Amino acid sequence: MNRTPVGPLDASKTPRFAGLSTFARLPRIEDVDGTDIAVVGIPFDTGVSYRPGARFGPEHVRASSRLLRPYNPAQDFSGWEAVQVADAGDIAANPYHIDKAVRQVADAAAELGSSVSRILTLGGDHTIAYPLLQAINAKCGPVAVLHFDAHLDTWDTYFEEPVTHGTPFRRASEEGLIDRTASMHVGTRGPLYGKQDLEDDERLGFSLVTSEYVEEHGIPSALARIRKRVGDKPLYISVDIDVLDPAHAPGTGTPEAGGLTSRELLRLIRGLTDLRIVGADVVEVAPAYDHAQMTGIAASHVAYELMTAMAQAIVREREAE
Numbered sequence: 001m002n003r004t005p006v007g008p009l010d011a012s013k014t015p016r017f018a019g020l021s022t023f024a025r026l027p028r029i030e031d032v033d034g035t036d037i038a039v040v041g042i043p044f045d046t047g048v049s050y051r052p053g054a055r056f057g058p059e060h061v062r063a064s065s066r067l068l069r070p071y072n073p074a075q076d077f078s079g080w081e082a083v084q085v086a087d088a089g090d091i092a093a094n095p096y097h098i099d100k101a102v103r104q105v106a107d108a109a110a111e112l113g114s115s116v117s118r119i120l121t122l123g124g125d126h127t128i129a130y131p132l133l134q135a136i137n138a139k140c141g142p143v144a145v146l147h148f149d150a151h152l153d154t155w156d157t158y159f160e161e162p163v164t165h166g167t168p169f170r171r172a173s174e175e176g177l178i179d180r181t182a183s184m185h186v187g188t189r190g191p192l193y194g195k196q197d198l199e200d201d202e203r204l205g206f207s208l209v210t211s212e213y214v215e216e217h218g219i220p221s222a223l224a225r226i227r228k229r230v231g232d233k234p235l236y237i238s239v240d241i242d243v244l245d246p247a248h249a250p251g252t253g254t255p256e257a258g259g260l261t262s263r264e265l266l267r268l269i270r271g272l273t274d275l276r277i278v279g280a281d282v283v284e285v286a287p288a289y290d291h292a293q294m295t296g297i298a299a300s301h302v303a304y305e306l307m308t309a310m311a312q313a314i315v316r317e318r319e320a321e
């Protein structure tokens, strides 16, 4: 797509609080002639183990994204001016049948992925990372997964069920969807079921930068470890908003004390913009527990940084052609 991209509604003509709630007030995918980055919602939370409500995450993050502006000084880049970013609406996922929902998400993401360069997903609980990785694997092969989360999400089953929001990366690893030499969790903390969890996790192909490590050694050291592990592999970034401390993101289903600040998370993402990001999600925003849109705003800014990084990756690919 080399036409001039269609941007958001002009905030000097249409108030930011008026009009359709698309991500950042960008056009809908059906209103533009070709999209590079599709922002899609997955209002699904049948996989949760504790507080429900992430099904309302996509609409909350969109509503919290109305104040985003075109130029991102932290990356010195104007993503939606460089490439066409559009809102693809929501993927319909069966709320009563998790296996059907997973299939619907995988199929819809594969179809959307065939007509755009990159997908940025707004969840939804973390279950959806599993079918999203199925879709990205079909397009790009095994990807390095950089997973920002308080939790490992490599547990085996809950109530003997294999597909839940605590198990997506175990299923993905078992299915060969991820690069086991290049995947990593960032921001993990809090109680586990047992020491075995960490052994299983390592065997499934993940290494760890814990929340404590970030506090102890700082962002540059954390970034160096991430960059060393991911290298130039195609990279999928999955951000569970509960990676943030509950003080920064109370609106989520399984909060854990001692997390990253939103400033730290944004800095970490900004330190990865030259990597080969092929897809990303921001999940686990549950607005019923949010206050003053603080979780929604944090998630919308995370999505904005990811969108800017993806736009830069697309521009680099074009320049290399």
Ligand SMILES: N=C(N)NCCCC(=O)O
Pocket: 049, 050, 126, 151, 153, 165, 166, 240, 242, 253, 254, 284
């Ligand atoms: N993916 C998220 N947010 N949470 C997983 C927690 C699973 C548990 O209750 O042990």
Ligand SMILES: [Zn+2]
Pocket: 149, 150, 151, 240, 242, 243, 254, 284
């Ligand atoms: Zn989590």
Ligand SMILES: [Zn+2]
Pocket: 126, 149, 151, 153, 165, 240, 284
């Ligand atoms: Zn998670």
